[in-house]
Amino acid sequence: MTIREFVRTVWAGKYYVLAAVLVVVAGALFYLDRQETMYRATATVQLYGVQSAQGGESLVEVTVMTDPDDVTSSEVAQAAATALGDPAAADELADLVTAEVDGETRMVAVQATTPDEAWSVDVANAFAEAYAAELVNIQAAQVAELEARRQALAEQLGGVRQRLNVDGDDPLALAEQDIIVGDYSALTVQVNSLRGIAVPGEVVTAATGAEALGLSRATVLALAVLVGLVAGIGLAFARRGLDIRVRSAAESTRLTETPVLAELYGTRPAEKEFAHTHALPVASKVATPFTESIRELRTAVQVSTAGMKHAVVVVTAADPSAPRSFITANLAASFALSGRRTVALSGDLRRPQLDRMLPAPDDWHGLEQELRPTGVPNLRVMPVPEEEMDPADFLATERARGLVGSLRDHAEVVVVDAPPVLAAADATILGGYANGVVLIASAGRTDRAVLAEAAERLRVSNVPLLGIALTGVTGDRRMLYASTYGDDEAVGPADTASGDEETSAPPAEGPARRPSGSGPRPGADEPAEPGGVRASGTAEVPETGDGQSVGTRRASVAAAAVAVEDASARAAAPVGAGDEPATGPGSPSPGSSSGSPARPASAPSTGTDAGTAHGRRTPQGGGRRNAVLAPAWSKVEPAAPAATGDEPENDERKRPFRW
Structure with a gap:
């Protein structure tokens, strides 16, 4: 055992060490109080x-x-x-x-x-x-x-x-x-x-x-602390030896013989924040360890399904304690914000949660059991069908298979929220309709035998298991670096200089970045746009009591807006055969994305258009101005948007930066 492993084991059992020290010291004080000094x-x-x-x-x-x-x-x-x-x-x-x-x-x-x-x-x-x-x-x-x-x-x-x-x-x-x-x-x-x-x-x-006679009071207390530390460390190692729960990515890989696609950091705080604000962390464009982990998971899934024009990904869990639906909603939103037409299917007919996490826009009117848009561009949701049959029996029917197939034809990515693998046969049945399954496990909560059994059940049913997403992992410096890279405070003078006045722009700043006592910034009173983006390209960021923003806001917020608008423009462009969105009550009109009306490619750009190829500001009277690339990302040369609808759907090189 290395010193690092020893320290980690002791730190993991720090409460055992503290409890042992307190108990032994309390016993020593009890002894000293009742011991007659000779x-x-x-x-x-x-x-x-x-x-x-x-x-x-x-x-x-x-x-x-x-x-x-x-x-x-x-x-x-x-x-x-x-x-x-x-x-x-x-x-x-x-x-x-x-x-x-x-x-x-x-x-x-x-x-x-x-x-x-x-x-x-x-x-x-x-x-x-x-x-x-x-x-x-x-x-x-x-x-x-x-x-x-x-x-x-x-x-x-x-x-x-x-x-x-x-x-x-x-x-x-x-x-x-x-x-x-x-x-x-x-x-x-x-x-x-x-x-x-x-x-x-x-x-x-x-x-x-x-x-x-005997030891002094100070000596007895010092020995009590030492004995308590030794006993606590022993308890920490005993806890480790008797622990039957998954603790690390390496352990998950060893148990399931499957790679870990991503370690999801800060899931619990992000879930608590979502319960308070009802805004998906990924859609808020605020870089946090959780959002970066979701993007890492999206990239791993994207690599695993490379070459597939239409992919169906099932997200399930090894045990009910994992925040499966919350991770599924953020993963689907991440795919949609990367410019891919995405449909989130609520496949959990027993305890549906996904459709509530992705509500329809306020101005949408349609039937609840039909494909509907959401507040996230390029993302639509298929709620749970109301059936009298047993969920496993219904999912095994041709009707359920046809539903997944029709959703596959109308989207580039279909993300399915499935119940836990061992709870019912639902996840195994849905996995048979998918191109891959992501199995979620909770570090420190999922039993090792349960995780191994869940992976083995998927393999026995010939379900393609892409990998494990391990949530509940404690954040470290690596994730802190990932969530603060590109911060406007880290941009040096060399990065802020640019030869093109129209291409360069100051980093996006929100209210949380404004020093206390300073005057209002230009555009600070402009109304906020959906998704938290102001007309001036700044982002709404929650503030703490000391005026600092919750999470670290990256300087590339404006670049994210450009990527989203570029995705909207792609969605509005003419699509090929078989890619028309579904029509019907409650569904978006043909040629539109996320419930927005279609706009001809030659129409003047408005608030959500990408603007010029280099992100120049193009004010349109009383409309919104286009966001520009932040200096930290202005070195990436974007390509001009295609004028026709024959652009490759998975061409990543034509978008300078994606969220």
Whole structure:
């Protein structure tokens, strides 16, 4: 595992790490609040002795023989308790005291441990003084013991001598006599040495303070934080090991053996904004990570269906949690805004949503169950037919197949919104009528087994699966760069210079770009056109509280308007056989697009025309002026619009820039 993967895993489980740290720190604080701090005071007693040869050539230090138990003996405890003013608490005080004897330095450390610092000092000093005084008694007791042993040896020696008086050559009596004489001499030296010690011991270092036992509060909290971090990281890796949901594009490709066409960034914020404004993000011409992701998906689908004059693309999902209809609506709008005649078919007969996301214009009057225009140029919608049959049974009929075929004949792209693959057979049936299927999965929500099963079901039914669209992906710097490239603030002086006055124009600016306190701009009070484009070529952009626009508005907004108008002009041009739009109640009139009346190619250009080939402004009295290419895109040399209707339908080179 690389450091990058480690950091990503920890960051993905950051809430587990935070929760673990908080729990451990809270436990440490609980322990500290209820833990009684103990204090230990130490007093030192020095043992004294005398130098003695003790029958050998080398001198040794003779001291009173003592051990740690002598410090807590009943005599010492009683004397210390009396000194402390509580004679009845001798046994309790003895339990608070410990001792350590160092044989090399002949130092005895008397330690008292109590919950009170001052009390620990008093107890330690009292026991040290009592012990030093008791050493005199210990010395006397040891001298008396040695004297008793020496007296016993003297009696034994008298008996041996009586045996030698009878037989002076008795070897056993002679050997026993030598041993007794040696032991008697050694005891005599020890007794004399002990008697020569004037002061057996005294307190050399009294206790003046006590130290708190255990770790300090700061140390305990620091250790708690460290333990919490380790536990949280462990939980993060355990979460990763036990996670059964799709997390990345590489994982989706591995599970389905299908490429990921696009990673859709910022889908949830875009969906929330759409629920508030009821305006598709792609149609607003504001570059955001989501809109750039949709265009990336459109390009991938376009490449996958290259060479097809009429393409049918089904959009379905692996599970119901994916925002399938919202993505389908934006994908269809993206195809339409790129200049291709598009029809969005609401193929979800169980929970239809697509037709509500793409409402008809306010001035349109027709039947609800017929092909109708939308507010997006080149985009029409076929609502859900009202049928009493089961949805899967209806979609399997020749009538449904014929409906898809007729829509295919009247559009370059048909985008079908289908239910989730595993929820019903609808998506599989519709996929059989299509040139390709896009399967949507939600990162962090779609189960791996569900995604693999959905892809496998499409393959088993011989449905052409183009690839996966992974939504719910967290944005990164790459998408930030993609959504801000071409921003008017990034245009340098070299880009703003142009030799053609009519071709060059200042970047489009909206109200959100105007500094606070500045005066009105020319054209700022002109009425806004549909789609958010003013007559002066600027775009309506929502503002936040600090006056900044929501999302980054690109300097190519005007260029997008040119592309849309060019698409409208193409739609208004004469079409070949088989490409006539459907007629009938509620359908646009022949030769029109998106419900707009047809206009002869030689008619004077008005507000939505592309104008001249180089985007020159052509004011028409009280009408709208044509938008011009922003300087960031003015280097692209567009081609003049075709005068006849035999222009190739998929010729991308004749449009300088498409949204």
